[in-house]
Amino acid sequence: MAIAIGTDKSTRMARVFHVLWHGERIAYDAAARQALICGDIKAKRFLSMQSAQESRHAALFHAATAVLTPRIRSLQTPAVAALNAYRRHLDHDLAAGHLATSIVGLQIVLEGLGALTLSRINLALSPHGPRFAPFKRLLEQHEDSHHAFGRRWLERQDIESLPRLAAEAYRYFELACSAIDGSEELFGYGVSTPQIFRLHLRAALPSTLTRDWP
Ligand SMILES: [Fe+2]
Ligand SMILES: [Fe+2]
DSSP, X not given: OOBOOOSSHHHHHHHHHHHHHHHHHHHHHHHHHHHHHOOOHHHHHHHHHHHHHHHHHHHXXXXXXXXXXXXXXXXXXXXHHHHHHHHHHHHHHHHTTOHHHHHIIIIIIIHHHHXXXXXXXXXXXXXXXXXXXXXXXXXXXXXHHHHHHHHHHHHTSOGGGHHHHHHHHHHHHHHHHHHHHTOTTTOSSSSOOHHHHHHHHHHHSOHHHHSOOO
């Protein structure tokens, strides 16, 4: 079901883009730091490429927000505050050199949230929306590949490490839920709710991260 953009449709869409811009900046910084601490040459190359893509996504959302409404650029919404908390958690894991945990946080949980949000935006609801359709398709392709990288990485982890990674995934999931709960831009018109979003996000996570480990 698509997200309704509201009465002032362009402003509401701009608010969603503004939140996505923050998410992209987190992804850009974190993927660059992952590339620095990753010892696998092929994965390092992927992470550098991902960081470059996230940088372009951030620039795109920043520009799109400004096109829709110049007034929104410095807005500090509850969703942005929640994403900043998410960033601090990711920064902590990266500073400690916990690459696998950071991949759970970025490529699996945060990318899952981003993909879910992108998939629910109905660009046709704003007069300016259709202009962003080609970019939305490209972004979805990129984000799918980032998420797939995270899933492949997880499949290669030792089984002994999975309970710990599942516990870390839950912490990231809780932080993502705070961002969902703060995203009144996305809800409030009866077409979707934070509860539905949370259920979909959890369902999008690999079962190794959501099962009950002994
Ligand atoms: Fe992105
Ligand atoms: Fe991404």
